[in-house]
Amino acid sequence: MDRPFVFINSAMSADGKLSTKERKQVRISGKLDFERVDELRARADAIMVGIGTVLSDDPSLTVKSPERRAARKAAGKSENPARIIVDSSARTPLDADVFKKGNGIRIIAVSSSAPAESLEKLKEKAIVIQTGTKKVDLPELVRKLKGIGINTLMVEGGATLNWGMLSAGLVDEIYTFVGNLIIGGATSPTFTDGEGFSEAEILELELLSAEKIEDGLLLKWKVKDKRGI
Numbered sequence: 001m002d003r004p005f006v007f008i009n010s011a012m013s014a015d016g017k018l019s020t021k022e023r024k025q026v027r028i029s030g031k032l033d034f035e036r037v038d039e040l041r042a043r044a045d046a047i048m049v050g051i052g053t054v055l056s057d058d059p060s061l062t063v064k065s066p067e068r069r070a071a072r073k074a075a076g077k078s079e080n081p082a083r084i085i086v087d088s089s090a091r092t093p094l095d096a097d098v099f100k101k102g103n104g105i106r107i108i109a110v111s112s113s114a115p116a117e118s119l120e121k122l123k124e125k126a127i128v129i130q131t132g133t134k135k136v137d138l139p140e141l142v143r144k145l146k147g148i149g150i151n152t153l154m155v156e157g158g159a160t161l162n163w164g165m166l167s168a169g170l171v172d173e174i175y176t177f178v179g180n181l182i183i184g185g186a187t188s189p190t191f192t193d194g195e196g197f198s199e200a201e202i203l204e205l206e207l208l209s210a211e212k213i214e215d216g217l218l219l220k221w222k223v224k225d226k227r228g229i
C-alpha cells in the first residue's frame with residue numbers, strides 16, 4: 001500500500017460528542033481505556049492530530065507508561081512515536097506541550113499558504129512537510145509519511161481531521177470508546193464533523209468487535225469502502 005495502515009482512536013459521549021460546546025477536553029473514559037490508548041500509542045509509528053485539537057487541548061501525545069517507553073527504546077525506537085500536527089497555516093504555538101514534553105520527532109504538516117516567518121520558527125522545533133495549497137493535502141501527506149518509514153499511523157482527532165481523513169478514504173479502522181454521558185449541543189464537536197456525506201457517499205463500516213470496558217463500550221470498526229489510496 002502506498003500509505004501507512006491508518007486507524008482513528010477517539011472517545012465520545014453516548015450522543016457522539018468528542019467534547020463540550022467550549023471545545024475543551026472532557027474525561028469520557030476511565031483508567032482501563034487510558035491504558036488501552038497508551039498501548040495503541042506505544043505500538044504506533046506516529047500519532048496525528050489536527051491543529052484544532054492542539055489549540056483547544058494542548059496534548060503532549062506522549063506514551064505515558066515508563067515500561068512502554070522502555071520497551072520502545074529496547075526495540076531500537078524513540079521513546080515516543082513521531083507526533084504529527086496537521087496545520088495548514090503553521091499556527092502551532094511554539095510553546096505547545098507537544099514540543100515541550102518527551103523525546104522523538106515532531107512533524108508539522110502545512111500547506112503552501114503558511115506564512116514563511118511562522119515556518120522558519122517551526123522548523124527549529126519540528127520537521128515541516130508542505131503539501132496542498134490552502135489546506136494540507138492529506139493523501140499526499142500520508143504518502144510522504146510512508147516514504148519516511150511510518151507504517152502505522154494513529155489519528156487522535158479531532159472532529160474535522162477525522163472528517164478529512166475519512167472523506168479522503170484514508171482510514172482502515174476506527175476505534176471508538178463510547179462513554180456513559182450525554183454532552184449535547186449542536187456546536188459541540190462530534191466524531192466526524194466537516195461537510196458530511198450525502199446519501200450516495202455514506203461510508204460503510206464492518207463491526208469487528210464490541211467490548212464493555214468499565215461503564216462504556218469499545219467499538220472496533222473496519223472501513224469497508226476503498227475510495228482512497
Ligand code: NAP
Nearest residue numbers: 010011018019023050052053088136157158159160161164
Ligand atoms: P481538529 O480536527 O483537531 O483540527 C482541524 C483542523 O485541521 C482544521 O480546522 C484545519 O485547520 C486543519 N486541517 C488542515 N488540513 C486539513 C484537512 N485536509 N482536513 C481536515 N482538517 C485539516 O479540530 P476540531 O474539529 O476543532 O476538533 C477539536 C475538538 O475535538 C476539541 O474540542 C477537542 O477537545 C476534541 N477532541 C476530542 C478527542 C476525543 O477522543 N474525545 C480527540 C481529539 C480532539 P487549518 O485550516 O488551520 O489547517
